[in-house]
Structures are given as structure tokens and as C-alpha cells.
Amino acid sequence: MSILRKGTKKYELVKKSRESALAAVQIFNNPNITFKSEAFSVLIIISWTYLLHAYYEDKNIDYRYYKKPNQRKIFDRTKHGAYKHWELERCLDNTNSPIDRESALNLKFLIGLRHEIEHQMTSRIDDSLSARYQACCLNYNYYICKFFGKEFGIEKHLSFSLQFSSISEEQKDLLSEFEDLPSNIKSYVTRFDDSVSDEDFGSPKYAYRILFVPKTVNKRGQADKVIEFLKPDDPLAAKVNTEYQLIKETEKVKYRPSKIKEIMNNAGFTGFSIHHHTKLWQSLDTKNNSKGYGVKIEQQWYWYERWLEVVKQHCRDNANIYQ
Template sequence: MPRPARWRSALSAARDEATLAVRLYNDPGQSRAFEGFVVHMHLAWLYLLQARFARDGIDFRYRRSDDPRRFVTVDGEHKRWELVRCAEERWTDLNDPVRRNLEFFVALRNRIEHRHASTDRNLGLSVSGHAQAHLLNFEDELVATFGTRYSLAGILRFPVFVGTFTTDGEQALLNLRQKLPADLKRFIADYHSGLPEETAADSRFELRLRVVMELAARDSNALSMQFTRWDDMTDEERVAVSEMGRRGHTVIREQRRAVVGHGLLRPKEAERKIAAAIPYRFTSHHFLRAWQIKGIRPEGGSGHPERTDERYCLYDALGRGYGYTEAWVVHLIKECSSEEGFFAATGRVAELKAT
């Protein structure tokens, strides 16, 4: 019986590592679950790409610079490409969202191992969208390269959890995110600020899910959870989904009556959200300067207070004040997550928060 191709053992190891990574991530009893996910997904991706190269006859050993016919050795073993080098070979476009997601986790792994082992839970929450994309990208690469018989879909299940399905759960998760160390917040913000908009917004770099809970009729042939891909929606459905906002939180359908100012934020509320999401000190003065520079509303005492940029701000004639939209909060969080953007948005030099 012929020996199996070498790439098959690498492929099997890749699937095992990915399965273990997800099991650790979803285990509430693991004190360093997210770190385990990052480390084992790193190995899963490395073995998967090496399996692809081995199958396709691509030599992924480092050659000596002084003699390209010979290979670099370490402790008697050939030195093989690390994950970043493999990603460069697989995705030649520097800003490919899959490659940038991979490189993000490589850099994050180095920080976790060397300085931040104690921030596991908070960090896992802050980059959960990146982690989900990290796994789905792996599944896509696995199936596209080796076929559906190797898919992880029959092994992994949708986890049962509370999280943002309840109001209290959502607030608890937000409180954890705010405790992330300033230098990790800065790392995440700096990494994102260097990305083109189309890469940062791509679900292969960061997956942001919006779940609408509704009662459905019992169907013995249907799955308990149904997901609809963006590409499969009509233009009208895409518009309706987009109108739900960009927060990526769960939306529970319920009956609502008309409420004046529904969905708008008071200045202090908007200011607190921005301050919690960026690594720099953000005050009411920064908030004031931001709307003045952007010109989203008139100055106080204007004869036409209603002349606002309705994407970001609306005038309340009854209360004689202004309400700010989630879109304005999202805009400022994005702008103020880097030193350059902070100065452009507020006209003030960014100051790191006290740790």
C-alpha cells in the first residue's frame, strides 16, 4: 500500500489545530481561552498553507543567500517559511483582507505572549469579529483548496451563549472591553488606521454580524438557525439591513410606538461612547471641537438651528437641543483612533489615557 502524500498529514494537523482552537475559545472554564485560540489557529493556518504548497510542489524551505542551491538549517533541520512568509506567497496583494487578518493575529500573538497574558477575556471580546473572520477564512481556504470533504462544518457547532442577546449581557461585555490596556487599544487602532477603507470594511478582515431574533414556524427539514449571505439578498433587503445601523449587535424584534428622538444620543452619552472606544483622552471640549470642525450643526443662537447634517445630528424643536446619531459616534471613533486622525477631527493633540 503506497504511503499517503506528505501534504495529507499537514492537512490533518491543520484541521486538528483549528478544532482545538475553537474548543478552547468556546470553553468558559479556560482562563486563557483566547490566547489558546490565537496560538492554535496560528498553527492551523501554518499547516494548511504548507499542505497547499506541498501538494502544489512549492518548496517552502529557506535557501542560503550565499549559495541558493543549498538550504538554511537550524539544529540539523531545514528552516521553513513562517506564517507571515507563507501568507505573502499565498496572497501577493498587500491589502488582501485575508492576509491582513492573518498578519493582525500574528502581531497580536506576539503581544499576548510577551506582555498581555492577563487580558485574555477583554481582548477576546474586543477582537471577536476578527476572530470569527479568522476562522471562516480558514474554512474557506480549506474547502477551496482541498474540497468539501475536509470542511469543519460537520465538527464545529454554533455555540450556545448569552452575550448581546440580553441587555445586561451586552452591558457586561461593553464594560470588559473598556478595561483593555491602553497600549493594546493603541495597537488595534493603529493597525486599523493603516488599512484602506475597503480592506477594513471587508468581512474577511473583520466579521460583524447583525442578528434579528424572531419566532419561526416549526419545520422539520430546517436548521434551528438560518443565515442569509449579503450576496444573496435583493437590493431592497440590503438597504433594510443597512438601515439597522453599524453597531453589529443583536436586534430583537418587538412592537414599538413612536418616540420623539428615538435612537439619538445626548452629547454626554455620545462623548462617553467615544471615550471608551479609543486609546486617547476624549472630553466634552473635544466633542465640541469635533462638531464645529465638521460643521454638522449650527453654532448656538443661530436663527436656523434645524440646518444640521442629518447623518450625524438632528435638532429637537420641542427640547430646544441637539441629538447625535450612532453614525456620528462611529465616525469619531474611527477618526480619533490614531494620533493624526484625532488632531484632524478635534484640532487638539492626542493624549494617551492614564493607565
């Protein structure tokens, strides 16, 4: 852990990094602001960039861009003469980066998201992606404390936002979780998530997800907290997670028609073809979004697991045709 002295470049980087992180969260939690995700992604990326610049400054690692044509460094500069320093993604890709893989994946997701939203107006993405933002904040607090001491932590300045709406008692159907997103954001999220391993996708450093269950009984004399946390090995937590898994259909598993044909052929239905698959979905009108059998991404249709089960049953019912 490094010692910071006021007035040094390293101290100013950490100070501005911390203020940028606080500003990102305060804006996101402000009920009067609808420009939440856009502002959060820009400010939190600046925050992490400055934090890693401070880290590299502390380790005497040069984080300026340069060329070396004749064994002599020629530093890249802006049109006004300032040094060009590494952007966040370059900081993360450096072999000396201290950031763990899952936290880096979370940041690269936000970097790509910022690229999507900075070029055109977006809407309706705050709730759908809030787990990624929450993980980013927790990861940031962990690393700023690790690098420069707990006195720079931001957890004491943050709390859960009070809500004017209650949490639904019924689980939202996750098949429609991304249906209301702008098409470019939906495409980006799907492509990025499909490139992430199941282990990384489930990590709380990539996306911090909490399942809320209403508490119907209060006890007098106990602290009246809006949210209470259970340890993962608590019997109640295990029960809740089991029941949640029964109704959760992951957004990651999708199939193209060729893959469905391959699966059915490998299952012994060698006569089942793409043509048969097309005829089947057309007869059942299953590309109707309201039926929840798949999703259209970048002008291509992807089928969910529940459609694959329909195809399997169809092949079993018509085994004399396909076997």
C-alpha cells in the first residue's frame, strides 16, 4: 500500500479519481436525472483511468504513448502539446495491470457500452444493466483501498437509495429482460456476454446481482433495516437460490437454426432439416416476440432453450418421418 503526499501528481490523480466515482454514483442515484447510464459510464471510466494512472505512477511504470524508431523514445502528444496517456483499456491490457480478470471484464463491458451510447441517444437501459454498475463500484472501492489505504474508500459515503415503488413479489420473466432495450445496446450486451465464460459471467465482480425477497415479519427491538443480507451458506439463502433457479432462464443460451438441426441429427433424427425447422416455426408463429421463444439480434433470429424443447417433442412425435 502506497503513502500519498498532498500536492503530488499521484495524490491529485487519486483525489480526482475518487471524486469522479462519487459523482458517478450520486448522479445515478438522483431521481431527478434520467441521463443515468450515460453519465455513470463516462465518469466511472474516468475514475478507473485515473486510479490506474496513479498506480502506475506509484510503480514508476511509464503510461505515456510513445514510438521508438531509433532506440530513443518519441512521445505521442495531443495537438496542443500534452502527452498522450494510456486510456483505461490499455491500462487493463498491460502486463503489469493489478486488476483481476473478472473486474477487468466488467470494465471492458462498460467501455464498450460507453462507445455505443456516446454516439446516439439511448433509453431504458438503467435497470437492465444496474448489476454491472454495482459490481463496478464495489470493485473500485476494493482497489482504491488496496492501493492507497482505507481512508480513500467511498463506502461510507454511499447507501441504498430509497424507492417510491415497491419490488414486485413475482419474478420478472427473464426471457423479456432485454426486450425493451435499444437494438444496438441489446446486440452489444448479447455479443459481449456470449464471449464471456460461464464462470466469469457468474462472478459478482462481473455483475453484482441481489435477489430481494419481502420480509413479512418484523420483530420489535431489532434494527429496522430495509435490506438484510444472508451469507451464501445460510439455509434460507440456499432455499431462495434454489427456487430462483427454477424460474430463471439464462439470457446466455441461444441457438441458430443450424445448431438446432445439428442437435436433432445427433439425437438420431437424421432426417430433420433446416427446411423442416422453418416449416415448424412458421406453422406455430414462434417468431412472435410475445411468445418468448427467441430474440432478433442484428437482423438474425436466435432461439431460446424452450424452443429447442418444442423441436425435440415435435421430432419425437414424428419419429417415423425423421429417423
